[in-house]
Amino acid sequence: MVSTADEMFLDTEGWQAILDRRQEIFTDMLPGASLGILPKKNFDSPVGTMLTWVRQADRMEVAYQSFTGFENTSVDLLMVVDDETLEYLHSQAQDNAFNEMKEQIRNGNVLLYVMKTLDELLDLGYEELIEVLKIPVLGACR
Amino acid sequence: MFDDKFLPQFEQIAGYIHDGGAVAIQQILHAGRYGGIDLGYCVQPSVVPQTLPHFRQPREVSKEQIKAMITQHAEAAKRAIKAGFDGTEITSFMGYLLANFNSKFTNRRTDEYGGSVENRGRFMRELIYAIKEAQGDDHPLIVRLNGAELMDAHGGNTEDECFELMKMAGDAGVDMISVTVGWQEAPESSIGRDIPPGHWNRLAVRAKQLLPNIPIAFGVRLPNPVMANQNIADGEFDYWEVCRPLLAEPELLHKAAEDRLDEAKHCLGCMNCLSRLFRDLPYLCTNNPTLGHEVEPEYHITPAVVKKKVMIIGAGPSGIECAIAATKRGHDVTIYEKSNSIGGSLVGYAAYDMANKEDLRSQISYYKTMLDKLGIKVNLNTDVNPKLMRSILHQYDVAVVAAGAGVDTRGLPIPEQEGVLVTAADVAGGKVKVGQKVVVLGGGKIGLTLAEGLSQTGREVTVVEKEKRIAGDVIPTWKWRHTSWVEQLKIKTLTLSKPIKIGASGVTIVNEKGEETFLQADTVIAASPRRPNQELFQEFEFMVDELHGIGDALVPRGLLQAIHEGYRLGVRI
Structure with missing residues (x-):
């Protein structure tokens, strides 16, 4: 039973359940494509832990790696979340967590950073995820 | 402006502006976070990755680079004045370099250029001092500054901080402040049609109150010169930017x-x-x-060498654009329109538009004025068919088919009861009464616009789309608005689904898994696919010397293509 935000962050099975419920989103991704989730409190610390979703040959899998700054990260997308949002997203495991993620990105509770260009993301097979999360791809169009 | 080699071209530009009776101001812009598209990287005060994948990943600038940038800006200003410009402008909006220093979203430096507002504003102050010194007191320096960044979610500057920076610029000796709004990455609308004109004026008013002795320029989402003139008369700001x-x-x-x-x-x-x-x-x-x-x-309106009699079939945007251009060239143009008004599908589209209906209606008003002023004959309520064409044979040298597009209902199940299935054009044109429960077949721009408008009036609307996603034919800038409105209005969307039965009380649809669902409906609206009204092409082929087609009558697309094709044909007939 996980109850605190820290426990939820480290709940591999819980996050894997969220991914497994919507594995079709990741079908077109190339092996190695990866997305990171970083607690806001780890954002400015010299070394923190980052939850990652990494595309393996047959599915998207949960893993953890150290975060030592934007410059050093190898993920394609990085979501920075506060404890409250993390808890909320984790609690959506049995529901549509991706729809909730989209809402939280739109509301600014999830800060989404893109570490690759749009062409690179599309080449890596991110089209479906971009659509599901409604990630804006253009500037100055609002 | 980074090199003397560009001086001749800039001299020419300044000359053109002066010849037009205006003051020439050269903007000096380092794109910062949004630059380096060709380099593959951008530079900014701190490494803060992009939130939009169009832009390049950042590299942090060193203090030596900051000093060099300031010198380069000053040299550019000097060059601008040398080229004949009267003054210069630096810009801290939309997330360019100066904004990157000013904003706490992108400036996370720990040296004297980062941290407090005072420190973050240091780069701006040094720029102002350096440029003022380089170009001299006789040449004004303007700075564009955000009144609101709209980047709160990302930890950007608050409005109060924005105005603190404005005050700082005033104190540093800037000659005018241009108040602006938003960043490229801002998650909300600032200048689109969904923002009412005048919405942001309050920021200019606040700037004017804060800095009563410094001229304030403003123009964000303020497209109407009459409104802007009134705002100036009311003392909201001093100059309108457009x-x-x-x-x-x-x-x-x-x-x-x-x-x-x-x-x-x-x-x-x-x-x-x-x-x-x-x-x-x-x-x-x-x-x-x-x-x-x-x-x-090829884009110029020049007198026609041979004056022709031109008939245009359809008074939508493509037909009228063609008529205006052709008439200006000296042709004798007559428009034939089946319905009782001009504007084509734009009229209905404007009526259901969720953004600013007046923007689209202003287009129709413009067309009415121009048709009237140019004396273009418009025969309303006139269906052009082979019979009519035979009766007016040889009266025209040119026929232009600008009859738009309709909805192709041939692929739909035959309704079991008459009146249940109507077309989008019928609804948009107000020809049919729409019930309380509505199913719209087709989640493209036409179906969504109708669905949104109907939902706003309290109807329960479901959209059925055969493709994987809705809004497939919507331009990129408007796609997110439709999906957002659909969510806000709680319009149910069923994708990868198609109707298999249209009964008296609703529609049965089937999805890609073969699952059938019955959707109760008083009205079923067919909104896609669209079919060009091309029947007249073959009929008229041997009835007129020149026969052309434009706009949706060729391929159903949108307003831009209608306007452009109409004009382009008008200038070459």
């Missing part, structure tokens, strides 16, 4: 001065211009087909 409306109507200021605004085209706020730019494509304006083609004779 960009996109001039792309749509380069003669806007002259027409305003000559009290001919009814002859001016309007910026529709569709953002096609900027969406193109951010796809590394040249600017383009829905309403101005000549934008970017000004020096190409």
